[in-house]
Amino acid sequence: MTACRTAADHLRLALGLGCGLFFGSCAWIPQGDAPAEYLEPPEIHETLSEVTSRLQQWPEDRWWEQFGSPELNELITGALKDNPGLKQASARLRQAQSLVKVEGARLLPFLEADASLTYERISQHGVFAALNQEVAGIKIMYGIINPLSFRYEFDFWGKNRAMLEAALGHAAAEEAERAEVRLRLTTGIARAYFRGQALQQQLNVVKAMVGIRRDLKKLAETRFQLGLDNDQPVKIAVADYEAAFKRQAAIRDQLDVQRHLLARLAGKGPDEAAHLFAKPQVTVPRQIPAPDHLSMGLLVHRPDLAAALYRAHAASRLVKVAKTQFYPTIDLTGFVGFNALTLAKGTDKLANFLFSGQSFAYGLAPGLRMPWFEGGRLRGELGAQRAEYDAAVELYNDTLLDAMREVADSLSAWQTTGEMMASHKRLLASLGEDWRLAKVRLVNGLDDDREVLLHRHPVLEQEYALRALESDQLVAAVDLIESLGGGYNNPDIEKRPTQKPS
Template sequence: MLLTAGCAWIPPGGKQAEFMPVPDMAHGLSEARETEPLTPRRAWPEDRWWRQFDSPELNRLMAVALKDNPGLKAAAARLRQTQAMARVEGARLLPFLDADVAFANERISENGVFAALNREEAAGANIIFASINPVSLRYEFDFWGKNRAALEAALGEAEATAAEQAEVRLQLTTAIARACFRGAALRRQLDLAREMVELRHELIELADTRFESGITSARSVKRANIALETAQKREAGTEDQLDVQRNLLARLMGTGPDETRHLFANPVTIPERIPLPAQLPIGLLAHRPDLAAALHRTEAAAHRVKEAKARFLPTVDLTAFVGVNALRLTTKGASSLANVLFSGSSFAYGIAPGLRLPWFEGGRLRGELSAQRAEHDGAVELYNDTLVQAIQEVADSLSSWRETRNILEAHRRLLVSQREDLDLAQTRLQAGLDDRRTVLRSRHAVLNQEYVLKSLETNQLVAMTDLIEALGGGYTNNADIARPQSIAD
């Protein structure tokens, strides 16, 4: 029968999707190491990478968010669900043992068929049945690996969900870091904006005095008022952006806005040197959670293809039971059954091997196999797309780190020159060569450049956070996925 069945015909698949080769970016890495203070390291970033910024506020925000963020809790729930489903699939490889007890008491009608055939014994009598099977066994022999493939697919889904949870954690922590960096800079900028408003008030007073003395025209007073309004507008805008960052942090932490009202009391330290992994982009395959998730999805899809192909082959199973059972036709009630149920003559057992051959199912099996093959190809292409995106993000973040650092260093030199100009104006004021307006304007220029400096420092911190996120943020995949290989055919 096995030879003649050959079971249902398995259709050949088309050209299978292939994993793309990992792009090379050795030139970009060497360029970054030559021009930037980047220290190569085999394992970077570390798991709790935010500690390198030496910010107690940032550490506290991370601790609260990792504990209370609803999105992270939802990801953990999804992981528990997929792990439970893997246990369900794993149970198919084991025998099912259970016990059953049955009891039935049926009275025969005095006007029914049985009574008509045997009125003296059957009319009005009871049919009493009892069965006790302390051990019942059901087992499916997995000769073709169908159940094993289902288990491997479920385990792959669980691994993918675990990687997705790590991706949610990475996105959460980097979002908190960016908001914290921007908020800290805005808090310093707000102080600078308020100081610039005070300077503008002093310049208005000087302009009014000079106008009343007839030294200048009303136009100078008007210009001073316009400059004051501009400074006040900047102050209000900065305060509004600061509130936005505080509210964003409250949402990311899973708390209300009152919890973040008094944030940003302490500055954030910018690390002078940052490390890089020793190897890229091969290292991304083990340290990018989104890449790991995509790869585990392809592995799970490949096992689903194997499971779908195994459905074309025979299913062999075994059922067995051991117990006692008895049936009586009596008018004396259940007591007559109890006398014989537990006697040796009521002992019963059964063994029933089974074989099912899928000769014809209307195309259902071929449709399922085609769908699983398509799902596998889609998963492979999604992995390829994720890989290309990962390489782009690493390249962009390296470039952004390099350029923001260059801009920041140039602006610091500009600020030094601006402060030297302020010192010169103060010296000339003491010598009687300039008036107070020149000093105030030079002081305002310094404050304005310090205001811009905070934005540039934030850009560098954000660029570093982007690089950390692009490199996986400390995620580690224990699987050997340096070069993915398809297991579907």
């Protein structure tokens, strides 16, 4: 009776020590500083109140079609197929999706088969021969066939699940970043196209201005030859003509730069864009969708914000992975198969031995590994993951503030360029009236050709400026569309991020 009580006491003591060893490592996890907090989206009611024309919706996915330019549509369609940067983003997404499968496999048992055949001579001076003199120097054959071997790690602490969730977060971030690359690509093409189109129209205006300066130079030379004027007007006319000609060359160079940029963005060579802007046709949209409650909707509609949020979520899961390293690891391995050993001179019997019922073998091996002392490695890894999480959250906060600034800037630019366009058109109409009166005076013999040409030149100058203003307004429209996400929509994201590292 006493012996039984003593054995029970020993068993309870062993269980107590085992439990203490099993869970004792949990107390080693350092507390750490408070994790970073997600920034609440700031409101921009006053900024929105300044916009006089607004629709209650977000941009469409194929937003560029609202500009009514077949040439622009063709450029963007080709770029979405051939741009190397977009292809790289797609490759990174495929890589991240493949890593999700790798991490997901950790939650399942590993099943495999193995077989081996060993020929060996036992050393006469080895340890095994020293303990077993009768086998010294003999030659043996050893065969193993295990049609089923398995390994499985019990995920008691959620480490493997957290690694899978982190991989899913990285894959979702790559998908959002691909959408961001697509958005930057399409808006970059639209900006370059609108600037190139404006330069093409300005080039046509400057060619007309060069023609006026050429005509004025000829008139000045004629009057000098007739003795009506001295050579001073000729010098002035020549200088004006050369300045206009130089201006024409500079615009042509800028136009070539925009063509080359468009070809590069489309994934083509420079020659592919040589004939762009032959028939420029673009509709300036009267309204750009800019919905209310922008601060609440940007997370769902901005791919860069979504990517930053997914990165932060993945970092929070990696913090949990780092914490689980402080806990014991429990796994189970096993095998089912056949093994047999025979002398080398009886190798013809090995097959018979190996596949006989008496050679059947199996094994089961539970394992426990518990970290006692790692030299500060686990604490260092946990501290690094916590810092990475804080950095990811602050990157999200920084991206959010930049997004709000971009929306405010683009709304202001859209409103301002529209007002400037209206004012400039009134100015151009006034100068056009002066030119019309000059032509009437020419017909009535009150003025000569010089007055008509001189009144025509300011009109062309303002037409030149008008082309730049139209380009600025189109670019402002693209900026606003880009700041609103360009049609990106991710309904799986919560409007207010709340996840923290466990």
